[in-house]
Amino acid sequence: MTKQSDQLNIINAEHFHTAVDDRGIATITLTRPKVRNAFNVDTINHLLTTLAVLEHDPAVRILLLRAQGEHFCAGADINWMKDVVKLGYQENLADAGKLAKVMDKLNQFPKPTIAFVQGACFGGAIGLVACCDIALATSTAKFCLSEVKIGLIPAVISPYVVAAMGVRQARRYCLTGELFSAEQALEYGLIHRLDDDLDALAAPFINTLLDNSPAAMQAVKSLLHDISNHAINDTLIADTSQRIAAIRVSNEAQEGLDAFLNKRKPDWTKE
Structure with a gap:
């Protein structure tokens, strides 16, 4: 612990x-x-x-x-x-x-x-x-x-x-x-x-x-808090694009995508 x-x-x-x-x-x-x-x-x-x-x-x-x-x-x-x-x-x-x-x-x-x-x-x-x-x-x-x-x-x-x-x-x-x-x-x-x-x-x-990615779930919570009741405009569109781009290159996303493509269970403990 x-x-x-x-x-x-x-x-x-x-x-x-x-x-x-x-x-x-x-x-x-x-x-x-x-x-x-x-x-x-x-x-x-x-x-x-x-x-x-x-x-x-x-x-x-x-x-x-x-x-x-x-x-x-x-x-x-x-x-x-x-x-x-x-x-x-x-x-x-x-x-x-x-x-x-x-x-x-x-x-x-x-x-x-x-x-x-x-x-x-x-x-x-x-x-x-x-x-x-x-x-x-x-x-x-x-x-x-x-x-x-x-x-x-x-x-x-x-x-x-x-x-x-x-x-x-x-x-x-x-x-x-x-x-x-x-x-x-x-x-x-x-x-x-x-x-x-x-x-x-x-x-x-x-x-x-x-079973889900801890980092992705944390990012989802942050995303939903930030976009709630927010007008869909150029600022929001740019922000959401930046968020998905950033998480795609993260360690957990790389592990999750690799696991999906190779039909195995992801290991979220990998650094």
Whole structure:
């Protein structure tokens, strides 16, 4: 295990546990089932540190985000919310900024990310799911953008929620705060697949991702982030041409093309 992964032993806490297996699959597991895995400022701080460690660990190929118990995450911890009520504007700005950084870090994470959702997925938890590349859920999972019910708004998660489920559905559910089902989440694009056995459901995705070029997948993530909502013009055309030209001459692309032409499995560990 790399030095980066060794740091995980330091930052594992009561809020969640992180491990990296021999295949390079990193798993962050929320471990507060008694409070439906609700997060607080400590969870956010630890998540930010953990994501920073994992993104720079060359041994990590895929990141899984999951939770212990019956529920994925009920959003903000009630005790944290009690503390937030006492904060002034500047303190609230700093506090919100930390959650915004977690969302951005997860959204920009350079390796493929998969969310496993069961039970309640409320408030900020929907933001975590929306930031992952692939989102899987059980058929009984429930979703709710509940902020307006307590006088708040889903501000820092809104860009990712809109990107995942579209403006039309976001307008409805951010305004009403109503529950919606796993089937509806699938229909809206927030979730990709449903199955009550999430591990079995994830296995084909994981195997496929492990077969793919790590450098190419990282380049794809960067590409899609950069071209989203970008006008198709000469600048974009030039940029995408430069990206494909650059990756064609990379070591991994040369290995992948050679393997394809010679009908063999590529070895992504070659330098």
